[in-house]
Amino acid sequence: MSFESTKAASRWVTRVIPVILAVAVGYATYVTVARVCVDYLIHDRQQNGSAVTVLVLYFLFMFLMIATYLRTIVTINTDPGLVPLGPLAVSRRGSRYGSDKAHRADDLEGQPYFMAPDSNPDSPGLEQFYTKDVFICETDGRPKWCSECCNWKPDRAHHSSELNRCVLRMDHYCPWAGGMVGENSFKFFVQFTTYTACYCGIVLGAAGSSLTKQMNSGDGVDGFLVGALGLGGFFGLFTFMMTITSLRYVLLNMTNVDLLGSRTKVYQLAVRIPRGSEGTDSYHVINYPLARPGSSYSTNQHNNGNGAVARVNSPNLGREARDSLAHRTFAILRTEAGENPWDLGYWENWKEVMGTNLIDWLFPIRRSPCTKHDRNESFYRMGKIVNEVRVRHGLAQEPAAGPDGLEMR
Known part of the structure; x- marks a missing residue:
């Protein structure tokens, strides 16, 4: 089963980004280990203790960053938390007219065949709602219905136009993390952004401190250190903001989708x-x-x-x-x-x-x-x-x- 985006541009971006990240990490590793720790701190300044401290922190956060990134990608691409398709959707998507791609507004054959909720009292999946004590419902008391997936939507599930499927506790589609971030992967995504921000902080601190000392001593500017500062600043600011935003979602027990119009939303x-x-x-x-x-x-x-x-x-x-x-x-x-x-x-x-x-x-x-x-x-x-x-x-x-x-x- 494919969990890729239905949009070609998103698919290509998702495939290219891991290569970009690998190149960026490789460059940062070369600069931090070779240029800063070995060449500058150990050979030029004989500050072995400082070099060891930087190396330990650098590889610690790099290991945690890579581990959480791989865990996020694997979860997103193997079990993103999709709601099963209803029988009508399975039949429709398996037909010659069925498609997982987004429907054009002017394409009559591409429109959903079953817009209204299933009127069958024994509709498959309905029992998982009324065996609960509380569930989110429509005005008539029935659960929310997805006309695309032809199935009842569990609480907090939302339909993704990227995957053309309903996702449990859907947060957002992130090409940097390899796809749709939902309830199965959100925790790992938060850990990944947090450790990446810390990793970038180590790169910025090591490169910035060394560059400042070199300039003050009149040794000139090392272009590699400038490049590391640029990369570290870009990814560090991006992941720091993502971390702050994600931690806010965690503390409020909400998702990016839940917060849309949350001040006026009525359940x-x-x-x-x-x-x-x-x-x-x-x-x-x-x-x-x-x-x-x-x-x-x-x-x-x-x-x-x-x-x-x-x-x-x-x-x-x-x-x-x-x-x-x-x-x-x-x-x-x-x-x-x-x-x-x-x-x-x-x-x-x-x-x-x-x-x-x-x-x-x-x-x-x-x-x-x-x-x-x-x-x-x-x-x-x-x-x-x-x-x-x-x-x-x-x-x-x-x-x-x-x-x-x-x-x-």
């Missing part, structure tokens, strides 16, 4: 409430699995003759009563403008992306904890905003069991 949440609950003036409800046209489901309750509602909890349930236990009711709630449902606080946000210990923070070994998706509550951990939204609408802070005490058994 609609499908929040699980006791099964069979009715809507209010504040919110409406939706029941899952979706009912087929002309059918409904039983709330699995009956009157015991004294006006009380009896709860059915026998293990020997009839088919109709048993099937009703698999139903869930969700209230459709709205956040206020600018609220981030995934904000856990700076420390928890950091651990969600960078890991829980120093080894995870420093080395590109394990992926971010947020990539596991093994939670029953939601696709990603949600913060206090969700409970605040519940309270605003008169609901309990935590989802409660259904009226018969059983759910999803």
Whole structure:
């Protein structure tokens, strides 16, 4: 499977950039090791201690930079975190008219065949949403739909025009890092930019200090040192700004896409409430699995003759009563403008992306904890905003069991 951009220009840039970076690192290594440490510090000034210090720091950060860069590229090109295509998209893209390339606006045959969400109550993938306690939804209570991929979009997934696929926690397409940066590679990308900025700082410090001393002693200007300063300054400033920006995303638990219009963005949440609950003036409800046209489901309750509602909890349930236990009711709630449902606080946000210990923070070994998706509550951990939204609408802070005490058994 190819994870390359659908745009020819992006593909060529992505292939050329590693060569450029290799040449730049090779040049910086020659200047720092040969020109600065060996020729100047050791031979000319006999400052062996300074030379050893520069060499240790240089190769340390170069090793970390290369390791994180390779980890980023490998992850991006083997598992960028794509959402599976729906059956309709698989069929369409496998047909003679199917294409992974961007559609021209005036090409009728190139337009998506299936713009509307799948109306089938048993639509593949729908169950992964209503088995959660909270998920992002549309006004009608159904998850967001991608007309290009013909599939339901998990929370925080966005469609990439570069790949023509939906990407989990998509951040941006980076030709310097080899492709699409998403949840699987974002941690390694942050480590790469951080170590590259530090590496460039060592090159700038070594070359700048040596050049200044040479000029003050009247030895003239070494053109190699000037070139190293230019390269180090360019890449150092670029990666430093990328590091600051990425660390901001980490601390806010957001992505580049999430921040677009974040001050005015409003999320609609499908929040699980006791099964069979009715809507209010504040919110409406939706029941899952979706009912087929002309059918409904039983709330699995009956009157015991004294006006009380009896709860059915026998293990020997009839088919109709048993099937009703698999139903869930969700209230459709709205956040206020600018609220981030995934904000856990700076420390928890950091651990969600960078890991829980120093080894995870420093080395590109394990992926971010947020990539596991093994939670029953939601696709990603949600913060206090969700409970605040519940309270605003008169609901309990935590989802409660259904009226018969059983759910999803």
